[in-house]
Amino acid sequence: MFRILHLADLHLGWEPRFMAPDRAAERRRRRDRLLARAVDYALEASHQVGLVLIAGDLFETHRPPESLVQEVIGQLRRLEAAGVPVVTVPGNHDEITYHDSVYRRFAAAWPGVLVQNPLPEPVATLAVAGFPVHIYSLAYTGGVTPAGSPLTAFPRLDEPGLHVAVFHGTLGHWGGDRSLPLDREALARAGYDYVALGHIHQALEERLGRTPAVYAGAVEGKGFDDPGTGAFTLVEVEPGRGVVAVRREPVPVQPVETLRIDAGTFGSAAELGSYLASLAAPDRILRLELHGTPAFAVDGPALQAEHATRFFHLEIHDATEPVSWDDLLQWSREPTITGLFVRRLLDQLEGETEPRRRRVVERALRLGVQALMREGQAR
Known part of the structure; x- marks a missing residue:
């Protein structure tokens, strides 16, 4: 042979x-x-x-x-x-x-x-x-x-x-x-x-x-x-x-990777930053694509500047759609489908004490509002 x-x-x-x-x-x-x-x-x-x-x-x-x-x-x-x-x-x-x-x-x-x-x-x-x-x-x-x-x-x-x-x-x-x-x-x-x-x-x-x-x-x-x-x-x-x-x-090669991450699964910008730090490797070439509806504002350029030296090359593409608590409270006062949806989930959230279930309800609330806004049903 x-x-x-x-x-x-x-x-x-x-x-x-x-x-x-x-x-x-x-x-x-x-x-x-x-x-x-x-x-x-x-x-x-x-x-x-x-x-x-x-x-x-x-x-x-x-x-x-x-x-x-x-x-x-x-x-x-x-x-x-x-x-x-x-x-x-x-x-x-x-x-x-x-x-x-x-x-x-x-x-x-x-x-x-x-x-x-x-x-x-x-x-x-x-x-x-x-x-x-x-x-x-x-x-x-x-x-x-x-x-x-x-x-x-x-x-x-x-x-x-x-x-x-x-x-x-x-x-x-x-x-x-x-x-x-x-x-x-x-x-x-x-x-x-x-x-x-x-x-x-x-x-x-x-x-x-x-x-x-x-x-x-x-x-x-x-x-x-x-x-x-x-x-x-x-x-x-x-x-x-x-x-x-x-x-x-x-064959061992220099890793070139793209990761798509739902930023809405993190509780804060600090948690997201800690996760990014855990991915660091001096030879890694990484593109991080952020999406979802986090409860916090994502500053992609700042994250990239903070962590870039930990990678061979790092790019962060921010496609998140954050919904703030102020936005949610304002929508909850409106006599609209969005207002009704927000009020019901805020009520459910108020009754939840278990942290994991609260995160699930918060995420459902933000995703639901984003979907309604995209469909033009907020008014």
Whole structure:
């Protein structure tokens, strides 16, 4: 048995502009170690990695800094020196179309197989653990690669061995502009043993007939709406049986999280602040979304300023709708549906002595008033 390490969408060189400059530079430095970590993993003998596939967007741009390019070439040479073949496919961020693309400027020095053909072709037959692996791919090239409708012509050699296609594109029309759509039925008819995909940053898998078509996803994402998978994608191959499993190997990454919190469950601003302090970690990148109807005013900017240094990066989005006691008392005097509702719950609240039940009634009171106001039934 051997394993294929399927990578995609590393986006080396990306820098988070939503962070303070010093934190953005540090975040970039950490993310740019992704390839080195993947190579370290592949070269660990116990992991049995015999082939590495990079399914597009290795870089954030087609013109990455030369220092980064040299670092990447050095890492790929480590694989080459260890006898682990590597296949690199350009993506849409690091597109080969441009005359100054990294893949045109450094093609002669690029380790392993660098895909440069604009149409699907057999690009290499590699010996992996003494077993032939046939690679099929293309590098999207503007003005040459058809992009108006899904590609349907996928060649396959009539040769023994494992047949693996590698594309930076989308199944069907999913993905919008520059997504290189691929026809599902045509890929199924081609009869590949595995289709390695990039471009979609989630970890997804689909069966095209008997063929597994797999998005590796971005190991470490770019932000709150793209947090990354936190895993390497490994394809297990048994000669004579082909692909027997696809699994995700967890990888330690810097946590990027979004938490949606109901501020109405806290009794005071101090309680909310204490909860936020309990979430703190120096490497954590957190977006806290506050909603609900608390009995106190939430000062999002002040909370963020107070706690920001406890996190690598913190954002607080305040969407709460507080209802004060003065508001409630004023509504209770009105001859309206809202007034009747408020009076009844205030009466119930007055008779409650158990703290937990009082909190429930208070919350119901505020939520009810907010609902009535939204429905325009307060008058």
